[in-house]
Amino acid sequence: AQSVSQHNHHVILSEAASLELGCNYSYGGTVNLFWYVQYPGQHLQLLLKYFSGDPLVKGIKGFEAEFIKSKFSFNLRKPSVQWSDTAEYFCAVIPSNTGKLIFGQGTTLQVKP
């Protein structure tokens, strides 16, 4: 079945640690890729997106993600996390020309001060 998979459900890191959250999708063809963040009690916010071009995309707050087409992956990275990065992170995909955003299960990131 077509889906978006996030490998880590709950990640606990100390401040200054490096972060990588995995995301794989199973849609063929052209896709638009997103990472959203949901801070406690707040709405979903767009961290970064990939439509085309350079597969390494930079987003807000020092986050970046790399699109690897051969691996159907779009992993999120941050070199050094902060306590304020504690949130739920969602990978999402819009398969070609559908316009429908499909989410992964989400990863809860807890950063210890």
Next chain:
Amino acid sequence: EPEVTQTPSHQVTQMGQEVILRCVPISNHLYFYWYRQILGQKVEFLVSFYNNEISEKSEIFDDQFSVERPDGSNFTLKIRSTKLEDSAMYFCASRQTGYYGYTFGSGTRLTVV
């Protein structure tokens, strides 16, 4: 920055009652969506709406659900006879034509008792 506004932020209703969740999308956006997130689960697509009609709906969006854009600014989701399993966070989103970056509202937490 323009926002998608949702009201109320939290609604408690008795099983079998009708609820209407309200959303005000960004004014120049033409595509509107409802998503829901049951506690601990992924964000799920419910319905998309364009040009005053439903363009796509999920299996979740059965006859108990309906959407409406009554006055050109509001976008509502109605659940006719709520069930316990309708308890979730409901997110409204909108986007511009030709751009796949969704803007999400803060969500309405619906609790059915």
